[in-house]
Amino acid sequence: MVEDRFQACNSEMHSQIELYEHSIVEFHDTLSKLIEESEKRSLENFTGNMPSELWSKISLLIDGWLLEKKIAYNDASMLREMVRKRDSRLREAYLSYRGTENRDVMDSFLKMALPGTSSGLHIAHIAAEMAPVAKVGGLADVISGLGKALQKKGHLVEIILPKYDCMQVDQVSNLKVLDVLVQSYFEGNMFNNKIWTGTVEGLPVYFIEPQHPAMFFSRAQYYGEHDDFKRFAYFSRAALELLYQSGKKVDIIHCHDWQTAFVAPLYWDVYANLGFNSARICFTCHNFEYQGTAPARDLAWCGLDVEHLDRPDRMRDNSHGRINAVKGAIVYSNIVTTVSPTYALEVRSEGGRGLQDTLKVHSRKFLGILNGIDTDTWNPSTDRYLKVQYNAKDLQGKAANKAALREQLNLASAYPSQPLVGCITRLVAQKGVHLIRHAIYKTAELGGQFVLLGSSPVPEIQREFEGIADHFQNNNNIRLILKYDDALSHCIYAASDMFIVPSIFEPCGLTQMIAMRYGSVPIVRKTGGLNDR
Ligand SMILES: Nc1ncnc2c1ncn2[C@@H]1O[C@H](COP(=O)(O)OP(=O)(O)O[C@H]2O[C@H](CO)[C@@H](O)[C@H](O)[C@H]2O)[C@@H](O)[C@H]1O
Known part of the structure; x- marks a missing residue:
């Protein structure tokens, strides 16, 4: 009897729940x-x-x-x-x-917007790279890694990028063109820009496609064009115009490196006067070697006032008569950061490549913050590029990845414990190319294995390494892969026992951090961020 009533009650409750769910x-x-x-x-x-x-x-x-x-x-x-x-x-x-x-x-x-969590800010990153959609080097990793970290903290993060013809569109979800054209100023004329949106790594991204006869971003490469200064001055102006015309009330506009350094003076000298002034500007310099200089008159292209800015305390370079985009961003931003505390000290002297005095004048708003890596992207326990996933407690998988890489690259595999040294880098003087070369020959001499993945924008360096690759072509312990290959980079981090970063200077360096995440011991020169933890 009691049981029957209980049953009836129970089924009534169930149907109520169903109704509610329905x-x-x-x-x-x-x-x-x-x-x-x-x-x-x-x-x-x-x-x-x-x-x-x-x-x-x-x-x-x-x-x-x-x-x-x-x-x-x-x-x-x-x-x-x-x-x-x-x-x-x-x-x-x-x-x-x-x-x-x-x-x-x-x-x-x-x-x-809920009480108690009101720390959220609207942050717009304006940048030339973002991983994995448009990556040349570490800047790309930081844009997506930092963006994701800020989003997780409850901030509203948006990224603005050029729409390069060579970008990896398959890495963008829901890519579509908006039904608006944003007009922006350049060299005395107004040009239409198509605006695309999409999601990359869970972050909303706006891609700007200029309708300019010079086809600024349809060059089959990201950088290295004769008119790079013009291309990125154009992009900086168009990105601000997009924010302005969409009526966004952004709290922080974060620009990166010389390519988007124009944003800082443009914002305060042009857009703030139009009432677009809710934001504060943060500029991060990922490498003071690249500063973006040009004859002073070229500043006028994007609508900046040459007379007003071509002054020693504003944008005139400290050692020659040209103007300097990074200097402009240091002077005009509310906060200036670089990517490690040690590098922030180094750039206050010779490391500043001529900008040390400017950094000293603006030292109160300048600081070094050590980069981190995106631990979701770089995670050996979930990494889809690896033959076998592994973690710090179970290193068996690491051995399997070493065997797989050896097979893939046709390297000797008779001795599992034969040490494998990895190196993944842009081959430029900064990275200590002569030390990398030395490490390759020394490893060969000592009977270890060496895998280099890298490419160079400098033709002589590229040719030199092609020569070394040919030299070791029939050696089953040494392999040089002279191209950009994201998937292979993951496999090398996982397979290597040691990882070299012999940089002459290094603002932060991400590869040593990724190597550690994959259980590969970094061997580095003590400079910049390689000195920090
Ligand atoms: N051939 C190739 N194929 C595939 N992947 C490749 C590759 N060559 C390099 N990579 C990848 O590109 C990234 C390079 O990171 P680095 O820290 O060396 O940055 P980079 O010197 O470019 O940038 C600058 O910005 C970053 C970020 O702030 C600073 O850490 C750094 O010191 C500063 O010089 C890593 O993710 C690496 O795996």
Whole structure:
């Protein structure tokens, strides 16, 4: 009897739960339809105000989100206030979400708008590289690694990149062109720019495709063009124009290296006067060897005032009459960072490559922060490029990867314990090419194995290493692979026992950190970030 009543009660409860679940499913269906509908409208409101109909949709989206995350209505009062006041940051987050269909974007914004988690900022990185979609070297790793880390902390992060014809489009999800053209100034004219959006590593990215006759980013390579200064001055201006015209209320604009250093003076001398002044500018110099110099008159191309800026305390280079983009960013940014504390000390003297005095004048806003690596991308226990995944507690997998690499590169495999030395680098003077060469010959002499993966933008260095590769062609202990190959780089980190980084100077260095993550012992010169931990 009691049992029967219990059964009846139980089944009633079950049907109630089902009903409840059903209504939530229905609610979400309706919500998705609404979102879909609003997306169909393309981005016609991209530059204008949103009609109240869309604000109702935002409000509905928030309700769904609160329900999903089980957040009490009262805790969300700040969010509701933002809807009531038509807060532009909310509009911004919604537009980014619509542009990318990435739930993380909306999630991180909504999270930040809740009381107690209001540390969230709207951060826009303007950069020339981002891994894995457009990578030449370490700058690319930092843009995605730092972007992801900031997003995890609840900040709304967006990246603005050039739309290179040679970028790895298969690494972008939901790549699509927006139904707007952003016009930007260059050399006395206005040019249209197509704006593409997509998601890379969970981060919303805007790609700018200039409709300029010089086809700035359709050159089948990222850098090394005769008009690089022009290409990136154009991009810096167009990126700011995109932020300005979309009405974004960004808190931090973070620019990187000489290619986007123009952003700092452009922002304060041109855009702040137009009322676009909510942001503060952070400039990170990943390498003071590259400063972006040109005759002073070339500054006018992107709309900067040559007379105003061609002065020793502004953008004039400290040792010749040209203007210097990195110097401009140091003078004009609110905060200037470089990528390790030791390098930050080194660049205050000769390491500054002529900018040491400028850094001294601006020392109060200059600091070195050690880079980190993206531990999701560089993780031997999940790395899809590896033959066998492994971790610090189970190094069996490392031996299997060593065997696999030996087979792939046709190296001797009779002695599993024969040490394998790895090196992955851009082959430029900074990286100590003569020491790398020496290490290759010395390893061969001592009976070890050596695998070098690298390529050089300097034709003489590339030729020299092609010569060494030929020399060891029939040697089954030495292999030089002189190209860029992301998948192979993962396999080398996993297979090697030791990893050399004999840099003459090194602002931070990421390869020694990745090597450690893969259980390969780094052997480095004590310089810059190689001296820090
Ligand atoms: N042929 C190849 N194939 C595949 N992958 C390759 C490759 N050659 C290099 N890589 C990869 O590119 C990255 C290079 O990192 P580095 O730290 O050496 O940066 P780089 O000197 O380019 O950049 C600058 O910026 C970074 C970031 O701030 C600083 O760490 C550094 O000191 C400074 O010089 C690593 O992820 C490496 O695996």
